[in-house]
Amino acid sequence: MAKEWYNRNNFLFAHAFLLLNRIFSYKDEGEYYMLILFSIFILIIGLIMLFSPDTWWLITESWKSNSAAEPSDFYIKLTRIGGGLFSTVGVGGIIAFFILP
Numbered sequence: 001m002a003k004e005w006y007n008r009n010n011f012l013f014a015h016a017f018l019l020l021n022r023i024f025s026y027k028d029e030g031e032y033y034m035l036i037l038f039s040i041f042i043l044i045i046g047l048i049m050l051f052s053p054d055t056w057w058l059i060t061e062s063w064k065s066n067s068a069a070e071p072s073d074f075y076i077k078l079t080r081i082g083g084g085l086f087s088t089v090g091v092g093g094i095i096a097f098f099i100l101p
Helices: 001-022 029-051 051-058 073-099
Strands: none
Touching: 029 051, 029 073, 051 073
């Protein structure tokens, strides 16, 4: 039983390692620049969510309701938190673009 568990975890570990190796090995120039474009896109979304949650609500949620005229305070707070997280991920991707070979 223990040997079966050990072999299965090694199998999963090997696949996770190969996936991470594929993500961080840029053999094609297009993949390398796709990271910066995706990071800028995520950063822009995060900044809209952080500084203008009303605009984000108009884009994503307003068409779903006939009676809602504006987002709730709870929605605005959660959208700002999400925008901060998105912005952090976007900046991290831009930094990774310059650090990775």
